[in-house]
Amino acid sequence: MRQAIGVIDSGVGGLTVARELMRQLPNEQLIYLGDTKRCPYGPRSKEEVVAFTWQMVNHLLEKNIKLLVVACNTATAFTLEQLQQQLDIPVIGVIQPGARAAIKVSKNKRIGVIGTEGTISSEAYTKALHYIDKSIVVKGLACPAFVPMVEDGILEGEVAEETVKNSLHPLKVNNGIDTLILGCTHYPLIRHLIQKEMGLNIQVICSGEETAREVSLILAYQDLTYQGEEKPNHEFYSTGDLDKFERVANVWFEEPIQYLKPVIID
Amino acid sequence: MRQAIGVIDSGVGGLTVARELMRQLPNEQLIYLGDTKRCPYGPRSKEEVVAFTWQMVNHLLEKNIKLLVVACNTATAFTLEQLQQQLDIPVIGVIQPGARAAIKVSKNKRIGVIGTEGTISSEAYTKALHYIDKSIVVKGLACPAFVPMVEDGILEGEVAEETVKNSLHPLKVNNGIDTLILGCTHYPLIRHLIQKEMGLNIQVICSGEETAREVSLILAYQDLTYQGEEKPNHEFYSTGDLDKFERVANVWFEEPIQYLKPVIID
Structure with missing residues (x-):
């Protein structure tokens, strides 16, 4: 069997x-x-x-x-x-694989993580990254608008783009990350929008x-x-x-x- | 201890x-x-x-x-x-990690492998890829000129570029691969030349x-x-x-x- x-x-x-x-x-x-x-x-x-x-x-x-x-x-x-x-x-x-992949691709050891409020406040990604390398700087950001939007099937268009832009704004200001972990299983559906908003210099990691x-x-x-x-x-x-x-x-x-x-x- | x-x-x-x-x-x-x-x-x-x-x-x-x-x-x-x-x-x-990474990134399941003559003729990468998915098409190519060149410290310049171009020529013709595994531990030193020759649409995997x-x-x-x-x-x-x-x-x-x-x- x-x-x-x-x-x-x-x-x-x-x-x-x-x-x-x-x-x-x-x-x-x-x-x-x-x-x-x-x-x-x-x-x-x-x-x-x-x-x-x-x-x-x-x-x-x-x-x-x-x-x-x-x-x-x-x-x-x-x-x-x-x-x-x-x-x-x-x-x-789903947390540790994303952390290990981010360590593999990051050159400057400054890694962003986006997820639900629960995931970000748990600092689970920070712990997983620091388990391997305590010198990594982790920038977490909760993006509570993404899950409802994705579950409603809004994966393209102006509303989706605006939501992504507004949500990610704090991550784009002065933090110097070179890698971003999508720390929520819904986010790969809007990976293209996230990548576009963050720019092609940012390596986007999908936990899945x-x-x-x-x-x-x-x-x-x-x-x-x-x-x-x-x-x-x-x-x-x-x-x-x-x-x-x-x-x-x-x-x-x-x-x-x-x-x-x-x-x-x- | x-x-x-x-x-x-x-x-x-x-x-x-x-x-x-x-x-x-x-x-x-x-x-x-x-x-x-x-x-x-x-x-x-x-x-x-x-x-x-x-x-x-x-x-x-x-x-x-x-x-x-x-x-x-x-x-x-x-x-x-x-x-x-x-x-x-x-x-x-060093073989299986490269194979798994290639499967992760390849979209069309056509994967190239370059290595020494021994590695390519052993078909070890083909076996590792087919262990997971028999439908993958593998294109192997031995590049015997690369190891002596890298050990001699020739990592840039016209000779290096020509050697890479000539060696990779058979892989560029009509095979439709979207991913290339560097199946030799010396090759990461000339990854930039290999990537340039193959084009940015090819995902290059470093076994290390x-x-x-x-x-x-x-x-x-x-x-x-x-x-x-x-x-x-x-x-x-x-x-x-x-x-x-x-x-x-x-x-x-x-x-x-x-x-x-x-x-x-x-």
């Missing part, structure tokens, strides 16, 4: 990570679980995020996953360490791309890469409104998602 | 990998061993490469290293699997940068990242001519190498 990669998220944002996993690891099977009923996690207490995350994890463990991706910045900040300690399978979050890259390494390192000939049949589960989930997924993905099911966890 | 990262290479080429390790992991201590007396490994038999590599590995194991980097494409192709199976510490080669990135992940994954306050004291050992080693190192590194010693292994 082939084993899948489990992907959990507070809602739909983690679909950008799933999309990258499907692109970079086209033979691997995914089981995605989005807690759309209780999202967003950003404003919730640590206790709630931990409890909800464990419910999702336990649900996926029953499906015999071989590796878990926590495709949510808030859940990664609050639960990664305990999941890594307590589970027998590898657990990958980097997370998929690191999943690829850990699968190989643990000898878990699928080497059979069967095509994957991905499964997508949502705790809440399936219509919205499907609508967003069909805009974000190049092809419609194949198999979407409701799931009740509590 | 703090543990170092061990780096082995057939000679001086792996210094580009060491340089990236020092840049991306500035707190980590390195012990580098270059087999300059017996390099290059490219034209040697598999049996010889395996035997020489094990001699170097055993030498570094006595120094209680925590992770081993095989910073040589030929040695990676011939020994990585057995080293990973037989050693108790993590072992990272990608290897350091993956070392960073594996250290974190195994909880081996150095978290103390002591500055690293790197050690460099060479089985052969120290003068040449030092001369090359001082051109390649931004600051002179601190501690270079001869070593006899046989």
